[in-house]
Amino acid sequence: MDKTAIRNAATVIMVRDTQHDPRILMGQRGAKAAFMPNKFVFPGGAVDTGDADIPLATSLQDRCIAQLSHETDPALIPALATAAIREVWEETGLILGEAGTWPTPPPADWASFAAAGYLPSAAGLTFVFRAITPPGRPRRFDARFFMVDAARQVCGDVDDFTHACDELSHLQWIRLDDVRHFDLPFITQVVMAEVTNLIRNGETPDTVPFFRNDDEESLFLRLGGARL
Template identity: 65%
Template sequence: MSNSPPIDKTAIRHASTVIVLRDRHTAPRILMGQRGAKAAFMPNKFVFPGGAVDAADVDIPLAGKINPRCHTHLTQKTDADRTHALGVAAIRELWEETGLILGKKGVWDSTPPADWTEYAATGHLPDASALQFVFRAITPPGRPRRFDARFFLIDAEALHGDIDDFSNASDELSHLQWIALEDVRKFDLPFITEVVLAEVAGRSSKEATPDSVPMFLNTEEESLFLRLAGNSPLEHALKP
C-alpha cells in the first residue's frame, strides 16, 4: 500500500496535452481517442492524448528542449518555470496513451524510471524540440478535476515508427483514430477541445511557432481570454 498522501481533487494540477497533426498541407487529420464511461474527468468524450505532470518528470533528461519562443510563452502567467516537466509529460503521455514515439535515437545514460522502461527499450531519448505551445486553459471551478493544461501541437512527421500502429497504447483511451479536421466536430467533444480545434484549424497550414498563445483563465472570480505574447501576458485580455 502506498504511503503517499491522498491527492487533493480540488487542487489545480499542471498538465500537458498533445495535438498530433498529419498531412498538414493536403488533408489534415488529428489524433484523438475516447475516454472511458467511468472516467472521473470528461467521461465518454473524445480528447487529445495528455495528462497531468508527474513529480518525476522534472528529472527526466531531454535530448532536445522546447524552442525559445515557446519557452517564453510557457513561463508567463505562472509562479515557476515548468517548461522542462511539461515537455517531458507531453512525450510520456503520448507514449502511454497511443504508443507513439516522440524522441531521438539514442541510449539512456542511466537506468530509466519504471514509467520510461518500455519507451527506452525502443532505442529513443525523449526530445521536446518538435513541440509547439499553442493553447493554455485552466479548468473552471466546480469540476471533479481541475487542470492547468498546456496544449502542444506536433507534426506526425516528427514521430518515429508506424503512426497507424497503436499496439503499445494503454487502455486509457479507446477508439484511437486519425480524424479529418472537417469531421472532428461530429464527435462528442469537451467544450475546450472545440475551442482549441479552432486554433489548430487556423494553424494547419502554418509551421512557424505562433507569436502569441491564447489562454482561458478560469478563477472563482472571473473567466478571461488572454493572449500570452512577448513579455506582456495580459495583452489583449478579453471577456470570453
C-alpha cells in the same frame, strides 16, 4: 491528494498530412472516467513529480520556452515537455524521441520507451493554447496544449497503436473537417478552432490564447496580458 486542486498538465495535438488533408489524433475516454467521460480528446494528462528529472535529447525551442514562461515558474517548463511526451507514449504508443542511450536506468514508467532505443525529445513541439479547468469540476488542470507534426517527429509508424495503454479507446486520425462531428469537451472545441486556423494558414503563433478560469472570474487572454 486534494482532487479539487489545480494540477499542471500537458496535452498534445498530433497532426499529420498538413499540406493536403490534415488529420488530428484523438481517442475516447472511458464511460466511467471521473474527468470528461465518453468524450473524444487529445492525448494528455497531469505532470508527474518525476517528469522534471527525465533527460530530454532535445529541449523545447527558445520561442516556445518564452511563451510558456508567462505566469509560469520556469522550473516547470521542462517537466511540461516531458509530461507531454510521456502521455503520448502511454496513451497512444507513439514515440516522440531521438535514438540514444539513457545516462542512467529509466524509471518504471519510461522503461519500455527506453527499451525501444529512444530518449524523449521535445523537438517540434509548439505551444498553442493554455486553459484552466473551471471551478466545480471533479478534476481541475492548468493544461498547456502543444501541437506537433507527427509525420516529422514520431519515431516509427504513426498508425501503430499496439503499445498504447487502455486509457483511450478508438484511437484514430480524424480529418480536420470531421472533428466537429465527434463528442468533444467544450475546451477541445475552442482549441480546435485555434489549431484549425494555424494549420490552414501554416502559422506559428506569436501569442498564445489563455482561457483562465479563476474562482472569481473567467478570462480569455493572450499570454502577456492582453484580453481577447
